[in-house]
Amino acid sequence: MSFGLCLFLMFPSFGWARDSGDNWRNLSPQEKDNVLRNYQRWQNLPPRDKEHLREEWDRWQNLPQDRRDQLKRRYEDQRRRHSND
Amino acid sequence: MKERNCVLENACKEFEADLVLHYYGDDSEADRRRVERHCETCSRCRGFLEDLRQLLPRIAKPQELPPRFWDNYYNEMVEKLALQREQSSWWRNFFSPVRAWALPAFGTAAVAALALFLVFGKAGWHLKPTPSQIPQEILTDANSLEFFNSMDLLESLGTLEKVEGSRTDLRGLRHT
Numbered sequence: 422m423s424f425g426l427c428l429f430l431m432f433p434s435f436g437w438a439r440d441s442g443d444n445w446r447n448l449s450p451q452e453k454d455n456v457l458r459n460y461q462r463w464q465n466l467p468p469r470d471k472e473h474l475r476e477e478w479d480r481w482q483n484l485p486q487d488r489r490d491q492l493k494r495r496y497e498d499q500r501r502r503h504s505n506d
Numbered sequence: 507m508k509e510r511n512c513v514l515e516n517a518c519k520e521f522e523a524d525l526v527l528h529y530y531g532d533d534s535e536a537d538r539r540r541v542e543r544h545c546e547t548c549s550r551c552r553g554f555l556e557d558l559r560q561l562l563p564r565i566a567k568p569q570e571l572p573p574r575f576w577d578n579y580y581n582e583m584v585e586k587l588a589l590q591r592e593q594s595s596w597w598r599n600f601f602s603p604v605r606a607w608a609l610p611a612f613g614t615a616a617v618a619a620l621a622l623f624l625v626f627g628k629a630g631w632h633l634k635p636t637p638s639q640i641p642q643e644i645l646t647d648a649n650s651l652e653f654f655n656s657m658d659l660l661e662s663l664g665t666l667e668k669v670e671g672s673r674t675d676l677r678g679l680r681h682t
């Protein structure tokens with residue numbers, strides 16, 4: 422009975438652990454490398470740049486979805502062009 | 507001894523059982539008197555009783571066993587019972603010293619195993635482990651992961667918007 426109670430109490434944390442593991446696992450290898458690289462870069466950024474990026478992030482999140490998709494496509498195009506050069 | 511090739515005299519049906527009991531002396535006083543009275547007048551039952559007296563001692567001759575046999579029999583039984591008791595309770599003896607903590611320990615182990623299964627079970631054990639240089643609170647937050655994934659784009663966001671804006675302006679001019 423106590424085992425069952427223990428299991429019942431721990432069940433939400435199992436779900437949380439699984440979901441949180443999924444966030445990282447669901448990223449592609451390229452996205453994982455991206456996150457790792459940018460996190461390390463973030464550590465060395467001056468506070469002013471960090472603040473700027475936070476503002477840009479807020480702005481990005483408030484953009485309409487079609488605008489975000491458009492900018493994303495443009496960014497990918499530019500990146501491809503740079504890597505080809 | 508009267509030889510009849512082991513064939514019993516036919517007794518009266520209702521007295522057959524009583525006659526056997528009478529022979530062994532297991533009948534009641536009343537039955538004994540009743541059988542004796544009957545036998546005085548019934549030659550068949552008398553013959554049956556006589557046959558019992560002659561044949562039964564030969565058929566079921568009691569074998570007297572020496573006391574040593576019964577001593578050995580008793581000792582053998584005691585040994586067998588002890589062996590059986592030992593064999594049936596070996597697992598109880600195995601668990602008895604740990605019985606006090608075994609249940610919670612096994613319960614905790616089972617819960618831990620279940621937690622591991624739920625966390626890693628979906629994608630299997632072959633996955634690349636999460637990087638230790640990134641704090642867990644970032645790895646578990648989808649928003650933070652997306653932020654770091656999009657950081658390059660965020661740095662170019664202003665430029666991208668300017669380019670997009672100028673393109674739109676150019677398109678507008680061409681149309682006019």
